[in-house]
Amino acid sequence: MKDWRYWLAEQRGTLLAFGIFIVMFTIYTSNHPAGFTANVVQTASNKGVLLAFVAMAQTLVVITAGIDLSVGMIFTLTNCLASWLVIGTGIETAFGVVAVLGTGLLCGAINGAIVIYGRLQPIVATIATGAVYFGIALLLRPFPGGSVNEDLADALTGRLFGVVPASLVVLLAVVLLVWVPFSRSVLGRAAYAAGSSEMAAYMSGVPIRRGKFAAYALGGLLAAIGGLFLTFFTYTGDAAYASGNAYTLFSIAAVVLGGVSLFGGKGSAIGAIFGALAFRTIGDLLFVFDFDPLWQPLFQGVILLIAVSLGAFALFRVRNRLEWFL
Amino acid sequence: MSETTIGGIAGRMPKFIRRADPAVLTAFACIVLLLFVGSLYSRSFLSPEYLLQQLKVASFLGVIATGMMLVILLGQIDLSVPWSVAVGAMMASAMAAFGPVGVALAIPFGIFCGVLIGIVNGIGVAYLRIPSMIITLATNAVAQGLMVVYTGGFSPQDSATRAMRYLATGFAIPGVPNAVIIWALIGAAMVFVLTRTGFGRAVYGIGNRERAAYLSGIDTRRVVMIAFAVSGGLSAFGGVLLAGYASKAAQSMGDAYLLPSIAAVVLGGTSILGGRGSYLGTVAGVILITLLQSILSVMQMPEAGRQIIYGVVIVAMLLLYGRAPASR
Secondary structure, eight states: OOHHHHHHHHTHHHHHHHHHHHHHHHHHHHHSTTOSOHHHHHHHHHHHHHHHHHHHHHHHHHHTTOOOTTHHHHHHHHHHHHHHHSOSSHHHHHHHHHHHHHHHHHHHHHHHIIIIISOOOHHHHHHHHHHHHHHHHHHHOSSSBOOOOHHHHHHHHSEETTTEEHHHHHHHHHIIIIIHHHHHSHHHHHHHHHHHOHHHHHHTTOOHHHHHHHHHHHHHHHHHHHHHHHHHHHSSBOOOHHHHHHHHHHHHHHHHHTTOOTTSSOOOHHHHHHHHHHHHHHHHHHHHTTOOGGGHHHHHHHHHHHHHHHGGGGGGGOOSGGGGGO | OOOOOOOOHHHHHHHHHHHSOHHHHHHHHHHHHHHHHHHHHOGGGGSHHHHHHHHHHHHHHHHHHHHHHHHHHTTOOOTTHHHHHHHHHHHHHHHTTSHHHHHHHHHHHHHHHHHHHHHHHHIIIIISOOOHHHHHHHHHHHHHHHHHHHHTTSOOOOBOOHHHHHHHHOOSBTTBOHHHHHHHHHHHHHHHHHHHSHHHHHHHHHHHOHHHHHHTTOOHHHHHHHHHHHHHHHHHHHHHHHHHHHSBOOTTTTGGGHHHHHHHHHHTTOOTTSSOOOHHHHHHHHHHHHHHHHHHHHTTOOHHHHHHHHHHHHHHHHHHHOOOOOOO
16 A cells, blocks of 8 residues: 555544534634634634643543543643642742643553553543542632633733634644654554554563553643643633533543544544544534524534444444454 | 252351352441441441431432443443433423323333433444443433433422332331332342343353353343343432432432442442342442441531542452453
8 A cells, every 4th residue: 555545544533533623613613703713713722722632631541442531530620729829920830830730640640550550440440530539629629719820821822923822832732742752652652552452562562551551641641731721711720520521521522523443542632632623613513503502512412422323334344243242 | 050959057158158259248348347437436327227227328329230230240331320310300300290190100201211311322332332431421411411401401390209209218118218128129120130030141141251142142232232221221210219319300410329330339349341240249339338428428528528538449449359350
């Protein structure tokens, strides 16, 4: 197979997500009362970026054929922590940011340690650690409140040169600094290999445990970046159970839309980002078409249901019925 | 399993202990430990009234965990519990508003709605081969969306029927709460199904190796679908009972039952990978979780501390005896 065709086959999911996003965003902006303006793009990107970070976090774990049902809670926890720490002078703020990101990394590492070295099932283990993280968040913020360094917050949620949303630039920087190095490193390849076939990867001497551990830990870090951004947008910390759960759920939807295989070993965080942006845009379509906001949860649920059902088309290619049970 | 010969109690006991799952024994040991710790805090902790009250609270979780166990035995999981519970409660209460016929049909209708959710889950898992954790999250989201549209985002005004309240809080036999009797009946039925019917055998078989079960002539897809339908129905029934207990349905009433129901099943020694586990273990797990919750509330632990202790205890117990075998 020629190089470009191989590349195309590998990136099909990502390109599809990109396509869906472009179509949805075009429909969205062309029906928006304000049209395609810098303001509309900025608001949309600020909302989309939050989910994009959480979806990236989920992608890293899903690639290893695991799942992290605590991403939403890490997101909530770091949001509450940031509303205490990211404040004051430049040095204090910088220290706060580092502390928040470190907390996220630690949460992810705890998940990874329990799942990989404790050999527990990711679903149950991360639901349980999610409860712990939510408990800590509630301890930090029994009631919504707190504040954040508003200069930094405004800078990161505003626009660069009056046109480009700063949040998109940060997203790009995170992709370049976290995702690209990881996916090209030995650990990243190990994470993919572990998700594709753990046994084969082990037999070929791939460091699967370290790879999976790195994926979980970096997942925590990315969720923390999301939590930090939530604080920048809202200026407050809020330990809301429903919102944490919703982000976990939406991150899975975004990952599926982004062409990342839930069975592991396939897909990329770039796809998940476009999946997240597309999912957000679809959710917001209801507003530009003047639907009652009450319908939004149902609408998003149905999109998720359809997205996960699309994978069933692979069944038509199955020749031997025994392949159902893989 | 060989059939047990009828003999003296003394003759059977050692064999009974020898055959018992260490996980179930650990769970019962933990229950004794919790009772001991609780009695240090408050004298009334060991009084029959208090224990019976705990058993009544446990029976709601018990009904829901029964369905969860069936699904976990298959090696799947049902994450649609929160809104199956809420749908059962809300739909039963809503039906009650439609005159005498509605009142009569309230409980069956609530359960029926839960079964519908379960069937969607079952079709997704069994026929479309979607990972159960994903499809059940999706149906949970859809159920939530439907209820938000139905209620307008607020807790519904309809209240539970007399029959629902009677089932949850009444006493058909003096001294024994009805909820406990219901749990006992459902538990007995589950034990019968799991150990004495072909369906139960098929459930264990599929949990161990679905391919092998399929090749030995079991319609595995039908079994999986029925199991999910039963799980949805039992979750909804749990919701109906809870609505009867609180005398009305509430938006997020099911959220507090997802982790406990999974934890109860897994702490009771049922393998999360499927194919292994006994109902006795689930009973132990349900009582264990309920006692833990009650001790935390006796200690007047705030919600935050409860969540933390809860998660830590579950992870710790799973690390004790719920680990997957080393792959190499």
